[in-house]
Amino acid sequence: MEKKAIHLLPAQEEAIIQAFFDYHRTPIWIFHHTLELQHSFFYDIPEHLKGSLAAHIQSLISMSPDPSFDILCYEKELYYLFTFERMNEPYYLVGGPMLLSSIYQAAEMKTLSFSSAMKGKDLNLLVDNLPVVSLNSFSSCLRIMLLLMKNSTLSYEEICSYKLSNLTDSFRNALIIDLFDHQEEYRAHTPYSHEIALLTCIKEGDLTMLESLYRTLPDIKYGNMSNHSNPVRQLFYGCISNTTLATRYAIEGGLDEETAFTLSDLYIKRMEACRTLYELHAVNEKMAMDFTRHVSEAKALIHPKYSAAIRKCIESITGNRQEKVSLVALAKEVNLTPHYLSFLFQKETGQTIRSFVEETRVNKAKELLIYSQMSYSDISQSLFFSSQSYFISVFKRRVGLTPKKFRDLHSKSNR
Template identity: 25%
Template structure:
């Protein structure tokens, strides 16, 4: 089934949120799968969606959720064009939780395939919920990328997922079972979460392979196979992404930023940043000074 795997930019963009319109976008969406979660909210038209051999008809106000690795496709069920909101994200990267619930990723993993946790939600079921507002807010946050946009995005997505869990719990789903799922810290598919949480350290691919109980060569090969780039390149990308935010939204100097994000020194940071972004950190900060809070 490897040929159905979607080589998405979700690795380089941990969150995606956009409006898809069949009048301008490539369509239909043929069968594919990926390692991130995807939610679709219908705005206009009637869609025929297939997910793991099941068919669903979605009209305006309906929503569907695709679990990671679910095989799915999208077609039109009428002559009308389709317009729908799309959210794509790594659920393991959502850090919002309470002191009495397991992680969202564990709960949704527990719910996969459970008849009490359907992936389709009718407009009637969602009628009193601000789902459309959540979608539009997510899209706006990722479009403007204002201060704290990632926090706002995670908050809106987490709120939506909580609404979904409440619906499932009313159906009788026992979300408490998720606490019985063994910790997935050493799972290969959650290593991205580990990299994100430890990006301020000097991460070594050998150490990451050991966390996953794999040899260096197998881990490196598997990472590139799944994500389309080397683990070293991904680590650099995460660090550079955080450097960008610190340049845009703080007045911290490069020496501090390089130490904060685990670069060997300021020169190392400048060299990697220019290689990845095409300009120096100072040039990047100056060119974005009109939209950021601070500038040099």
């Protein structure tokens, strides 16, 4: 049983931890060095379930090779553990469990480390309440608690490279590919005309109309898409369906497939991390706006005053992801000589074909730096730069930042 240690935490410190839990929803457990539970910040769930989990946390402390500081990382869950002192007495603080995915089938739940002591119904209830974290949010939670309880902390890089942890591998393995295998099963139960109106805005790249529709149309309603009654999970399934449709309409509107599917992956991951209906609605709307903006930008490249030959060249350059674009191949495609195509392209667009190809590749590099974990070398090769150093040089000349500084800047803004 938990022993409420009134004098263990000063009132202000306890209030900070409670506010931290209310925001991040990461369970916090405080044990005496004798492994007696002193305090916990947890959900309003049955006491027997809370007690079972507390006993599991206690066993994790006992098994830790270094309980003074440890990151306990499993395939689909993780915890942090460290010691601190109050009134000259040592205590353990444990954060967790935290999940790497919010979607679990019954068989998958059985692989969680705390599942063996729980019945199926209890396990479902617990999993539905636990937070889903990214590497950034996990690191942030750990650093804040270290700073509060020990007045010292670790850097993001130190946490990611912690010697006893397989943290990075576990996050890398927390994939959501299975979601795409079942997307056809999801059905929206909002009026068809409303759905088509929103999707048409995405296809046309019409941001103004889309914003107007979001202000005037009622919220999209989704039917019962699983056996779970949790409204957040129900909305999550609906948002996945919406993202799938938005991806298809964006591609039909002129957005290249690689960019469309990259955006789809990005937003599904963000939706997975949402724990409230408000968050899901906000991310769902931002997803539609982002797809619409990308389609609008893609359409802007194809200016109506361009000749048919130049429009076809631009489409070939922006849509080509399989091979390096060459002037000879483009000229052959539009039945012009290379010399005349170069002249006509610069006359109509105001820039050379080489400059346009370079600009297109740099724009694609920006997306890969923001939305993927590809290495600089892999990005360079995939976009047909002659070398990584040349890629860095071109990127810096056009963007004003190196690829590393550009990625770091956007990574910080997304944390």
